[in-house]
Amino acid sequence: MYAKGLKGIVATETAISHIDGQAGVCLYRDKPLGELMEGFSFESVMFLLLNGEEASPKQEQLLREEMQTYRTIPARTIKLLEDTPKQVGMMSAIRTAVSSLQEEDPVQDSMKEAIRIISALPTIVAYRYRSLHDLVLIPPQSESSHIENFLTMLHGRQPTNDVVRALETYTILTMEHGLNASTFAARVTVSPRSDIYSGVTAAIGAMKGPLHGGAPSEVTSLLQEIRDARDARSVLERKIKNGERLMGFGHRLYKTVDPRAATLKGFLLNEQPDNNWFQLALHVESIAVDCLEKHKPGRGLHANVEYYAAAIMQAVEIAPMLFTPIFTMARSVGWCAHILEQQEEDVLFRPLARYIGQSAVTESP
Numbered sequence: 001m002y003a004k005g006l007k008g009i010v011a012t013e014t015a016i017s018h019i020d021g022q023a024g025v026c027l028y029r030d031k032p033l034g035e036l037m038e039g040f041s042f043e044s045v046m047f048l049l050l051n052g053e054e055a056s057p058k059q060e061q062l063l064r065e066e067m068q069t070y071r072t073i074p075a076r077t078i079k080l081l082e083d084t085p086k087q088v089g090m091m092s093a094i095r096t097a098v099s100s101l102q103e104e105d106p107v108q109d110s111m112k113e114a115i116r117i118i119s120a121l122p123t124i125v126a127y128r129y130r131s132l133h134d135l136v137l138i139p140p141q142s143e144s145s146h147i148e149n150f151l152t153m154l155h156g157r158q159p160t161n162d163v164v165r166a167l168e169t170y171t172i173l174t175m176e177h178g179l180n181a182s183t184f185a186a187r188v189t190v191s192p193r194s195d196i197y198s199g200v201t202a203a204i205g206a207m208k209g210p211l212h213g214g215a216p217s218e219v220t221s222l223l224q225e226i227r228d229a230r231d232a233r234s235v236l237e238r239k240i241k242n243g244e245r246l247m248g249f250g251h252r253l254y255k256t257v258d259p260r261a262a263t264l265k266g267f268l269l270n271e272q273p274d275n276n277w278f279q280l281a282l283h284v285e286s287i288a289v290d291c292l293e294k295h296k297p298g299r300g301l302h303a304n305v306e307y308y309a310a311a312i313m314q315a316v317e318i319a320p321m322l323f324t325p326i327f328t329m330a331r332s333v334g335w336c337a338h339i340l341e342q343q344e345e346d347v348l349f350r351p352l353a354r355y356i357g358q359s360a361v362t363e364s365p
Helices: 042-051 057-070 075-083 090-100 110-132 146-155 161-173 181-190 196-207 215-226 229-241 259-271 276-295 305-315 320-345
Strands: 017-020 025-028
Touching: 025 042, 025 259, 042 057, 042 110, 042 146, 042 161, 042 320, 057 110, 075 090, 075 110, 090 110, 090 196, 090 320, 110 146, 110 196, 110 320, 146 161, 161 259, 161 305, 161 320, 181 196, 181 320, 196 320, 215 229, 215 276, 215 305, 215 320, 229 276, 259 305, 276 305, 305 320
Parallel strands: none
Antiparallel strands: 017 025
């Protein structure tokens, strides 16, 4: 059987997450996303995905303490981030820095290495961003939560609780999402029994692609182009007629509303109802869905998580160049969970390719 891009092909079994695109359902370890938004933190959802069970208060505290110790990255990695030429993109610098975390004689404990990578990524992202802008590097905050620490290191000031919760909501919703391109890259890379650092750097390479990790910044560009709600329909109609893709709308799996987008939208309605950017996003969404149904009937094209991610990023004052790196920080949890699962499965990925060269034998119908 041949399926271009492996569309519809089941390549592995997983207990990490489940997506029902027809019903608009996404589960982490059998838990609906809505339930995870009630009283859960980045650390507790991370524990759930990595371990397959909810953390007790004691387990969550121990995880927080372990993550705090891993926030400080080696001097060689800091120098690498500072010395990497400014014209090298953020994602390329991050990929190289993650690779540099691996020690010559690793601990050979994939769970500890997973926690180390996830904990170090905010430091890497913040250091690279501040280095690019010739700003003083802010050291990791030993007593802060994962997201609070990142925002402090990034902006050089203590964030408000509302800002922390906004970004934490986004990162929880984007930690994991099945066998997407970057997660598949991670699993394929470790399937020959390669190490977790190689798996994560492969995933970062896939995430770097604009069809995967770049959508929120494209949504920002779309909203900036429209600017005035009265121009939304004319701009959207023109783009659709020109064959341009409306970034932030439609999803390979969801044929109804993306539950992650619905959750982010609900959060913004509660926390940022009067935000002008959010109000524009709401208006553009309604017009875009109408235009897409008119020009592409029956496709079920709705706003996806990247659409409202752009509004969240604007609300917490995140520069567009950081959208994909922050997505990477969140998704690293899912990558590591899948790498651990792949190591347990211990099966080498080795699909076939159909030869279509000139000497290929033409099969009779």
